[in-house]
Amino acid sequence: MIPAKNNYQFEDMLDKHQLKKTAPRLRVLSMMYSKNTATSQPDLENVMHDIDRVTLYRILNVFEEKGIIHKVFDLDGTANYAVCHSDCEAHHHHDEHVHFNCTVCKNVYCLNELSLPSITLPAGFRPESFTLYASGLCPKCDKKNSAK
Amino acid sequence: MIPAKNNYQFEDMLDKHQLKKTAPRLRVLSMMYSKNTATSQPDLENVMHDIDRVTLYRILNVFEEKGIIHKVFDLDGTANYAVCHSDCEAHHHHDEHVHFNCTVCKNVYCLNELSLPSITLPAGFRPESFTLYASGLCPKCDKKNSAK
DNA sequence: ATATAAATGCAACAATATTTCATTTAGAAT
DNA sequence: ATTCTAAATGAAATATTGTTGCATTTATAT
Incomplete structure (x- = not known):
């Protein structure tokens, strides 16, 4: 679980990446x-009706470039963004973790805690990164389901 | 590797799924x-300039519904479709395999041969399917690269 | 307090996904 | 073989999403 952060910490994050501390960026963070x-x-x-669509688009892009967030596509192919945990704040993402996409609520969970089992690819392939996608029922939707 | 198929086999495939054997569908297959x-x-x-864009769109959709092909998103989030191998021709896909996305040629390879190592998710999650994504250099692009 | 580069908002444009509907066609029934 | 019908196609239209250009505003260094 990613620890809660207050506004000063968000400002620090923007500072660290030489990004101006603007209201839209802080709200997105x-x-x-x-x-x-x-x-x-x-x-x-x-949620943020007053912020322009394009501004959000650019905020997401710049956050991704800086390694503050990373992109992950859900089952429908729509881009989702999740905050990276500490050690991938460099330019290279270390998002070698597990993503869980719930088939009911459609939410995408980043299971940072889990590490991937190593796997050997066929000869010739030179992998640089791995991501495991799981889909099914998330804890909430599973509970609702079994309550019926 | 998926064995080569001739036109009669494609017709059989369409038959089996109660789809009419039309020229566009056979060409796509x-x-x-x-x-x-x-x-x-x-x-x-x-490749198929004479077939309408919408027709291709619909062919891909119906093939996916029927379990003839399955959808996989590449690094850029564009949908790619790959033929399912034998045992997932049912309604439920068994595409529990590895997808490799080359960062150079952008091709997506389905590595059907590999089976996924089992992994345990945090309590509460009820996974139904898994896919491992690897990205990096495919054999061809790796060869070209090291030849320089 | 001012200058300046960066960020925003808006309009416009591009690309893609999706629906509607008239026409054509495959396959069943005769 | 001919006809009938439901399914599939193609073309146009619309919706949604991704992207760029530019004028205005704003954060921050001076």
Whole structure:
């Protein structure tokens, strides 16, 4: 689990990456850190009506470039963004973790705790990064389901 | 590796799924089976200029519904479609394999031969399917690269 | 307090996904 | 073989999403 952060910490994050501390960026950061699931651009648009679509688009792009967040596509192919945990704040992402996409609520969970078992590819392939995708029922939706 | 198929076999496949044997569908099938990498809609459009874009779109959709092909998103989030191998021709896909996305040629390879190591998710998650994504250099691009 | 580069918002454009509907065609029934 | 019908196609239209250009605003260094 990613520890909660306050506004000063968000400002520090922007500082560290030479990004100006603007209101839209701080709001996006605080929204993304307040959830334990990934956030899509539509998610942001639905909550922040006063921020322009293009601005959100650019904020997500610059955050991704800087390694603050990383992109992950859900089952429908829509881009979702999740905050990277500490050690991937460099230019190279270390998002070698497991993504879980719930088939009911569609949320994407980043299971940072889990490490990937190593796997050997056929001869000739030179892998640089791995991501495991799992889909099924998330804890919430599974509970609702079995309660019926 | 998926064994080569002739036109009669493609017709049988369509028959089996109660799909009419039309020219566009047969051409799409033969193109997809002739490659060892996944095919995107743009790929098809570039080769089959005389077939309408919407028709291709619908052919891909119906093939996916029927379990003839399965969808996989590449690094850029564009949908690619790959032929399913024998045992997933049911309604439920068993595409629990490894996808390799080359960062140079962008091709997506389905490494059906490999089976996934089992992995345990945090309590509460009820996974139904797994896919491992690897990205890096494919054999061809790696060769070209090291030849320089 | 001012200058300046960066960020935003808006309009416009491009690409892609999706629906509607008239026409054509495969396959069943005769 | 001919006809019938449901399914498939193609073309146009619309919706959605991704992207760029530019004028205005804003954060921050001076």
